[in-house]
Amino acid sequence: MIPVRDLPSIDRARELVLARTHPLGPETVEITQAAGRILAAAPTAAVDLPPFASSAMDGYAVRAADTPGRLRVVGQSAAGRPYGGETGPGEAVLISTGAVVPTGADAVVPVERIERDGDGVRVEAVDAGAHVRPRAGDVHAGAEVAPAGIALGASQVGALAAAGVATVLCGRRPRLGILATGSELRTPGSALGPGEIYESNSLALAAQAASAGALVEVFSSVADDRAATRAAIGRGLELDLFITSGGVSVGPHDLVRGVLAELGAQEIFWRVAVKPGKPVAFSVAAETLVFGLPGNPVSSLVAFELFVRPAIEALQGLAEPGPRWLPGRLAVAVTRGEGRDELLRARADVEDDAVFLTPVTGQESHMIARSAVANALVLVRRGVGVVEREAPVSYLQL
Ligand code: AMP
Ligand code: MG
Numbered sequence: 001m002i003p004v005r006d007l008p009s010i011d012r013a014r015e016l017v018l019a020r021t022h023p024l025g026p027e028t029v030e031i032t033q034a035a036g037r038i039l040a041a042a043p044t045a046a047v048d049l050p051p052f053a054s055s056a057m058d059g060y061a062v063r064a065a066d067t068p069g070r071l072r073v074v075g076q077s078a079a080g081r082p083y084g085g086e087t088g089p090g091e092a093v094l095i096s097t098g099a100v101v102p103t104g105a106d107a108v109v110p111v112e113r114i115e116r117d118g119d120g121v122r123v124e125a126v127d128a129g130a131h132v133r134p135r136a137g138d139v140h141a142g143a144e145v146a147p148a149g150i151a152l153g154a155s156q157v158g159a160l161a162a163a164g165v166a167t168v169l170c171g172r173r174p175r176l177g178i179l180a181t182g183s184e185l186r187t188p189g190s191a192l193g194p195g196e197i198y199e200s201n202s203l204a205l206a207a208q209a210a211s212a213g214a215l216v217e218v219f220s221s222v223a224d225d226r227a228a229t230r231a232a233i234g235r236g237l238e239l240d241l242f243i244t245s246g247g248v249s250v251g252p253h254d255l256v257r258g259v260l261a262e263l264g265a266q267e268i269f270w271r272v273a274v275k276p277g278k279p280v281a282f283s284v285a286a287e288t289l290v291f292g293l294p295g296n297p298v299s300s301l302v303a304f305e306l307f308v309r310p311a312i313e314a315l316q317g318l319a320e321p322g323p324r325w326l327p328g329r330l331a332v333a334v335t336r337g338e339g340r341d342e343l344l345r346a347r348a349d350v351e352d353d354a355v356f357l358t359p360v361t362g363q364e365s366h367m368i369a370r371s372a373v374a375n376a377l378v379l380v381r382r383g384v385g386v387v388e389r390e391a392p393v394s395y396l397q398l
Contacts, residue, residue: 004339007273010306010379013282014323016268017307020284023317024172024240031161034152036213037170038316042144046164048136053101057131060092060114060121061105064128072120077102092121101132108132139163149319171317174240176214178202179232181247181256182295183223200368201245201293201300208304212312214241224253233259237288240315243308246295249279256292257281265290273382275340276365277303289315297368302343302377305396325379325394328355336383345374348395357395374398 008016026040055061055077062071071092077083077099087093087104095101095108108131113124139145145163146156152168160168185199186192199221206216219236222228224247233256236242247256248270257270265285270292271278276299281292291308293300310321328348336342344359357378362370377396380387387393 002271004273004278007271007278007340008269010272010274010341013269013272013274013280014307014310017282017289017311018314018321020268020282021289021311021314024174024315026169026317027172028167029170031157031166031168034160034168034170035154035157037152037168037173038213038313038318039146039148039150039152039156039168040171040317041169042148043146043160043163043165043168045139045141045143045145046166048141049138049163050133050135053135054133055095055097055099055101055108055131056133057108057110058096059108059110059112059131060123061087061095061101061108062092062123062126063087063089063105064107064126064130066090067107067109067123068125070117070120070122075102092123106132147319149317151318171315174214174312174315175217176209176241176243176312177217177219177236177239178205178209178243178245179219179236180221180245181224181229182221182245183225183253185221185246187221200297201295204297204301204368205243205245205293205304208301208309209243209312212309213316214312224255226255226259229255230259230262233290234263237263237265237285237290239288241289241291241308241311243291243293243304245293245300248281248292248294257283260285260290260292272303272307273340274302274306275337275342277306277343278340280307282307294365296365298345298363298365298371301368301371305377305398306343323396325396326355328357328376328378328393328395329390330378330387330393331356331358331389333386333389334359334380335386336380338382338384341382342380343396344378344380345371345398346376346378346395347374348376348397355395357393371398 074091076094079098082100083102106128107126109123115122180202247254265283267283270281279294280303283290313321346357346359379394
């Protein structure tokens, strides 16, 4: 077996995954359904934005050259109900925010800067263009609103809707299956027999995969039985991405890799120089990417973030798949591991102007309950000695 220090690093393993991960291709998505999706092409504005010169204030639309002075009020322009006529010399039109600035007017005097005077108003001096939002001042029709390869968040869907974009081309979401393997696994809610534990990985992985944009199907767990494992994995290979949990180590009941080989999957790597998560296996079977994640719940959680989430993102065409490392500082000194980079579950707290990371007590890979208080994974690169308190580190937000 390859010595630990010669196993692929986290970065190398991620590269190996991404080299085999090709975007699934575009599909048309209604803008109302597009939040969270990845743009496959850059959408362009359907209209000028604003579509017309509009008022930035409640006030009076005027000719700037007429100010200061007394002006006759000849009508009103409300949002969605423009003034029919033109603003002539010596005239003012009552106008509300967002309403069309009438032809002839070139400025708006805010209501705070006027005085009513019979059927007219006395207005203060304004410059031409004051409080007028010019047509297309935000974006021109036909201009790119957002680049391809980004994830659509609230600000992007808002911008696109405003620019009249009704549908966008997005990367197809991967169909992803999750299979927990292990004869000891029971569903929460049922009683535990001798030697049994509650199955938790498929639930955690389903939440992680859904948050990355996958269309998730959780399979019924299988015991460590070759025929059952084979049947379930065979079905998983019809999907875009398949995750197995457990059974990828070297014990007599670890069947996943053998079954995958029997089914014709090509193993790209098995085991990575990372703690926890070392036994992770990555294979490709025809069009399906397969991740064999270790059963220990913390290993499963970590391996997903390092390798599976980037793959789900890349399948949807995200230009810069994760993990998205952030800069922070250690709140306490930690000892490095010699052979493997390590990910510590930690609490991230903002102090002064840095994020300080405090590892939770109990870092062993079966201690999943401790994860409930962690909101970060801190990367401690392998080496000798300790990483001092306050040293800069990279971390992932959980
Ligand atoms: P394995 O990778 O199958 O050797 O499992 C490693 C450890 O993780 C064992 O203690 C298993 O009982 C535990 N484990 C395996 N699968 C799950 C699961 N789906 N949920 C919770 N614990 C699991
Ligand atoms: Mg097992």
